[in-house]
Structure formats: structure tokens, C-alpha cells
Amino acid sequence: MASVTIYDVAARAAVSIKTVSRVMNNEPNVRPQMRERVLEAAGALGYAPNLSARSLAGSRSFVIAVFVDASLTLDHWRSERGSDYLQRIQLGATVETRAAGYHLLVELVDHDGPRVRQEVGALLAALKPDGVILTPPSCDNEVVLELLDKAGTPYVRLGPEKPEGRGPRVHMDDVAAAREMTDHLIGLGHKRIGFITGDQRYGASQARLEGYVAAMEAGGLTIDKAWIRPGDFTFESAHTAAAALLGLDERPTAIFASSDEMALGALAAAAEAELSCPGDLSVAGFDDSPVSRLSRPQLTTIRQPLVEMSTLATKMLINGVARNAEAGARPRDELIPFTLIHRVSTASPKG
Known part of the structure; x- marks a missing residue:
């Protein structure tokens, strides 16, 4: 069976080959009714434009x-x-x-x-x-x-x-998101809040640390340097960091991890230390990934959009829109809102 060509689509839609090409290449200045007619014809015939041919026809690679x-x-x-x-x-x-x-x-x-x-x-x-x-x-x-x-x-x-x-x-806004999560823990009554950082090659890691520090300072709480432990967005790094936090003489009553996967590492360390969550230790994450809803307990986290x-x-x-702006023009900047998701892994500390 011969493959469907652009000529077949043009004949069925009763338009020129050039019009079909413009529609398939998603070019502007095609009337909506004409675009719909061409697309209906292409769909009815099962026509799919060849990527290589489209690329050769113009300067775009698609x-x-x-x-x-x-x-x-x-x-x-x-x-x-x-x-x-x-x-x-x-x-x-x-x-x-x-x-x-x-x-x-x-x-x-x-x-x-x-x-x-x-x-x-x-x-x-x-x-x-x-x-x-x-x-x-x-x-x-x-x-x-x-x-x-x-x-x-x-x-x-x-x-x-x-x-x-x-x-x-x-x-x-990673700074604002981390600050809001830390404020949430402070609002529950926590004063000793541990923080596990992300991979330092990522700007978000430093931003989330800044948000944590800002919230602690605004809440009038002292930050013990031992409460801030390095991680790299992996389960293993957070498991090590959380174990160190829980081994302190005055251990944190809450741990805020810079990702949900690291929050799971903190939960595992708490279980090994025979601490219940959130009874003995509150744990919060960041991302709202599927694991945050599948973990037990389900994680309080920041939904990253x-x-x-x-x-x-x-x-x-x-x-x-993203093409290089004219000299002196300011690049477009789009801020997408985050959401704090409160689940059952955080609660008021005992006593």
C-alpha cells in the first residue's frame, strides 16, 4: 500500500500543497478554518509529515x-x-x-x-x-x-x-518555599529543626538553605551548625545525615529534607533509631513526588510545579518567545507558584 503524501492531503482538502505545508509546519497567517480543513484531511488519510523532509524544507529541525x-x-x-x-x-x-x-x-x-x-x-x-x-x-x-x-x-x-x-x-521561589515549610514546623512548636541540604551544584540547594535560615532567624530561634547536614538529593546521603542528626545529645524534633527522596532517608534513619514519625520526630520533604504520597506516613512537602x-x-x-531578545531587552522571567502540602509526617513535638 502506497504511503499517503502531501499531495493526497492537498487534493482531499482542496487546497494548495503550499497551504498544507504551512499548516504542517505550524506556520502563522493560516486562517483557522483552512487549518482545520487541512488537519481533518490529514487525519482522515492518516498522514504524518516526515521529519527529515520538514527539516530540509526550511531552517527548522522541529x-x-x-x-x-x-x-x-x-x-x-x-x-x-x-x-x-x-x-x-x-x-x-x-x-x-x-x-x-x-x-x-x-x-x-x-x-x-x-x-x-x-x-x-x-x-x-x-x-x-x-x-x-x-x-x-x-x-x-x-x-x-x-x-x-x-x-x-x-x-x-x-x-x-x-x-x-x-x-x-x-x-x-525556592527561598520562599523553604521558608514557608520551616515556618510550618515552627508553628507546630518545633524549636530544634534539622536541615539536610541538596547537591551544592544546584542553585536550588543554596536557596532552600537560605529559606530555612531566614525562617529560623525570623522566629528568634538559635541555629546550631550541627543541625545542618549535607546531602545530594539521594536516599543514601540523607540516611547518613539523618542518622548523624538523631545521634546528637540534643537531637532535632523535626527534620526538613531538601527533597522527598531524602525525606525517605530520614524516615528510615528514624525507624532504625526506634523513633516514631510524627510522634517522636516530624519529617518534611520537598517536591511532592509520588513517593511523598506512598510513604508511611505520607510526607508533608512542597509541591514543585x-x-x-x-x-x-x-x-x-x-x-x-525565547529567541534571543534585542540588545538591551530584558529576558522574560516567569515565576510559577509552589504549594505547601500538609500531610501526616509533621505534628507538634511531644511535651
Whole structure:
């Protein structure tokens, strides 16, 4: 059976081949009625435009790329935990690219490797993406940003540490979110609150620490340096950190972890120390990932709007909003609200 061609669609819709091409390439200045007629004809015939042919027909590749951190992503997959962060980024972006006739590619970037310049340069040369979504730490990596600017490739930065200067960004207020969670614990009556930081290569890690410190200081509470322990967004790092916190002579009555996975590590350490949650120890997380609802007890956490953020970033790239602004123009800055989700892992301390 012969494959359906653009000529067949044009004949069925009674329009020119050029009109069909403009509709399939999602170009502007096509009347809504005409666009609908062409799409109905394409659907009825089962026509799917060939990506290579579309690319050759113009300067676009119809590819949106997402750059993600190789080391943390591979660590999660090797441990068979998967990456909810990446899955939610992909969900928002995939829905938008599919609707617009684009393809989404996820590329792992080794930011700590010696060949990051060569690897990213080769990716851009091979893929020629119409746009790139930069997740942390790509969104703050000077080499990555330099190469994108040099290639003239539009990009949107998700959750960057540095707001100024380099292209549009879509983000949430991590400082305010961590401050609100810490205020929640203080409001329950906790005065000794432990904090487990995230990977220091990520701007969000420092921002969440800042929010915790700001809330403690505003609440008139002393911060013992021993209450702040390093983590790297993994279960294992938080398990070690929480065990150290629970081994203190004056242990915290609450632990706030910078991610839900790390909150699970804190829960495990508490169970091993024969402490109940939230009876003996309150535990709070960050992300509102599926594990926060499946854990026992269910986690109090911050809902990070990753799907909404990646959806908006993809729209900005496809609609051309993210193209390099004119000299002197301020890059677009979109702030997406977070939500504190109060579940049963936090309660007032005993006594």
C-alpha cells in the first residue's frame, strides 16, 4: 500500500500543497478554518509529515532538546529508583511538542567532565535543535550558555540560581518555599529543626538553605551548625545525615529534607533509631513526588510545579518567545507558584 503524501492531503482538502505545508509546519497567517480543513484531511488519510523532509524544507529541525545532569540522573536509574524529576519535566514538554508536531529529545550532559565543551558543541551541531530547555545545573553552566548563544539556539532556563542576564527563565521561589515549610514546623512548636541540604551544584540547594535560615532567624530561634547536614538529593546521603542528626545529645524534633527522596532517608534513619514519625520526630520533604504520597506516613512537602514549568518553557520555545531578545531587552522571567502540602509526617513535638 502506497504511503499517503502531501499531495493526497492537498487534493482531499482542496487546497494548495503550499497551504498544507504551512499548516504542517505550524506556520502563522493560516486562517483557522483552512487549518482545520487541512488537519481533518490529514487525519482522515492518516498522514504524518516526515521529519527529515520538514527539516530540509526550511531552517527548522522541529526538535526541542532537554539538557539534564548526567551524574544524578544515572545514579537514580542505576539504583532502580528512576527519576521523578526527569519524568515530570518530560511530561510537560512532551504534551506540548506532540501537539505542535515537534519531537522531544533528552540529552545527558556531564557537567563535571573534562569534555563538556566538546560534547555540548557536538550535540548542537548534530541535532540543530529549534530550542533547548536547560535544567539545573545546565541552566547556570557558563560553557553551555556560551555555546548556545554562539550557535544562536534559543533556550529557556528552568530554576536557575543566577537570574540576571542569560536568556529567559521559568522558576519557582525556592527561598520562599523553604521558608514557608520551616515556618510550618515552627508553628507546630518545633524549636530544634534539622536541615539536610541538596547537591551544592544546584542553585536550588543554596536557596532552600537560605529559606530555612531566614525562617529560623525570623522566629528568634538559635541555629546550631550541627543541625545542618549535607546531602545530594539521594536516599543514601540523607540516611547518613539523618542518622548523624538523631545521634546528637540534643537531637532535632523535626527534620526538613531538601527533597522527598531524602525525606525517605530520614524516615528510615528514624525507624532504625526506634523513633516514631510524627510522634517522636516530624519529617518534611520537598517536591511532592509520588513517593511523598506512598510513604508511611505520607510526607508533608512542597509541591514543585515541574510539569507546569516545562510546559511553559516548551511553549515559549515553539512560539518563538525565547529567541534571543534585542540588545538591551530584558529576558522574560516567569515565576510559577509552589504549594505547601500538609500531610501526616509533621505534628507538634511531644511535651
